[in-house]
Amino acid sequence: MEASLLDTTSRQAVIRKMEAESISPTIIQTFLYYYDQLEAGKNCMIHDREIEPVNPGDMLALEELESFESAGIAASGQFVRIVLNGGLGTSMGLLGPKSRLKVKNGRSFLEVILAQTASQRGALCLMNSFSTHQETLSELRRIGSSIEPMTFFQHKFPKILQSDLYPANCPGASHLEWNPPGHGDIYIALHTSGLLKRLLDRGFRFALVSNSDNLSASLDMSLMGFFVEKKLPFMMEVAQRLPSDAKGGHLARYRSGQLVLREYAQCPPEQKTAFQNIDRYRYFNTNNIWVNLRCLQDVIDKEGMVKLPMIINPKPLDPRNEESPPVFQLETAMGAAISLFEGATAVCVPRTRFFPVKTCNDLLALRSDRFVLLEDGCLMPNPQTETDRVKIKLDPAYYKHIDDFNKRFSLGMPSLLSCDALEVVGDVYFEANVTIKGSVTITNSRNTAAVVPEGSVVEKDLLF
Secondary structure: OOHHHOOOHHHHHHHHHHHHOOOOHHHHHHHHHHHHHHHOOOOOOOOHHHEEEOOHHHOOEHHHOHHHHHHHHHHHHHEEEEEEEOOOOHHHOOOOOHHHOEEEOOEEHHHHHHHHHHHOOOEEEEEEOOOOHHHHHHHHHHHOOOOOOEEEEOOOEEOEEOOOOOEOOOOOOHHHHEEOOOHHHHHHHHHHOOHHHHHHHOOOOEEEEEEOOOOOOOOOHHHHHHHHHOOOOEEEEEEEOOHHHOOOOEEEEEOOOOEEEEOHHHOOHHHHHHHOOOOOOOEEEEEEEEEEHHHHHHHHHHHOOOOOOOEEEEEEOOOOOOOOOEEEEEEOOHHHHHHOOOOOEEEEOOHHHOOOOOOHHHHHHHHOOOEEEOOOOOEEEOOOOOOOOOEEEEOHHHHOOHHHHHHHOOOOOOEEEEEEEEEEEOOEEEOOOOEEEEEEEEEOOOOOOEEEOOOOEEOOOEEO
16 A cells, blocks of 8 residues: 555544644645555665665865856855754753853854854854754844844654554653754755745855754855856755764665665665675765755745655654663655756865864864854864864763763863874873873773863873
8 A cells, every 4th residue: 555545543543742832734744655655564665776885986076166156156145054053962961952062272162153254244044943042032132133033933853653653642741852953954944944944035046054053154255156057956064084984874876876874774774784894885964964955946836845765763752761661763864865966066175175173172272272162253273273073072071961061171282283082091180281182082980080280282192
């Protein structure tokens, strides 16, 4: 039986649950598009036999696009920056929107994004979640920027019990019954909020979409000009995969020639090793996405929704309790839309366009002198940095959560200009003006905290 014809009791329970939350008919139909595939047992995997790698000669690199800069400047008034602002940063121990985290020179993600937008005289939209919206509005009032971002909501999907495919029920903690639908929701959320139409009516034709925790993803005039001049419907920024990116979504090409983004969850278990082969699949999605808003509207007008490939994410109902009932979270990825737009392309960008802060390890690098933040919000590698990248591994028992991290670096970040790798094992506090050089491991094997004294230059392993 075709999935669209399924009318089971569990399907009806899904509809009733979503209607009870006053979720719009468009979003209910969007969810059912994925739910019907799940119920019909459709495999959402993308096999190696269906795709082939994308090679260096198959696309242009950012440094080849300098001639398009003037076209980008001329078209800048038609661009809007859309920032995904739905994350809470719970993995770092944050209690509110991740975009409120102070990341550089005492400024938060949100403050830097506002400064970037003001300097580029652009427009800004924030896609908030039901968990971040109110606190984000409060933060915007506190900052008092001249930029007033437009906001819209990410939707929510019901979690589905693995046992019988009914919607999950959690009395006393109803928020656990719902999950964010993945950042692929952005396209239909723009539509259902009415923001897509308002943007088009106001003369905006193009958008750069990026994550709030990647401050390197500001509007680039060469990329902007290339996107406009080539009349592209969709463009993905990709970067060379490193071993640390092995499980990130990679770019590939269907045998038909159409580009495709394959996520780790869409790879069959027996092909996981091939998925992580960075010499075969060379490029990963930075989640910096350029979209022609008119082309997006055309897709929605034709289909009534945006039919992205489904990702089935098995989870416990309560993420803090592995013994809670197992559920499926149905999600989609924003970059997967590359396979929906005829003529979509990708551009290889340097890692300077991609430095998200996912952990306190990343935060240490960003707060250190390896990065420079200008008044206009431009984030750039310090030109005095002696190495391309620094590998940081802080003991998660003492540095995983932001409060613990801040205590141990309360007197300032160590200089990492000449550091290749830093590993900290055990409980270690850093005093002011510490310098790390080369590849260093600092180990505290005692039961009490150790201190790296003020002014220390650490250029070989240190044991307390």
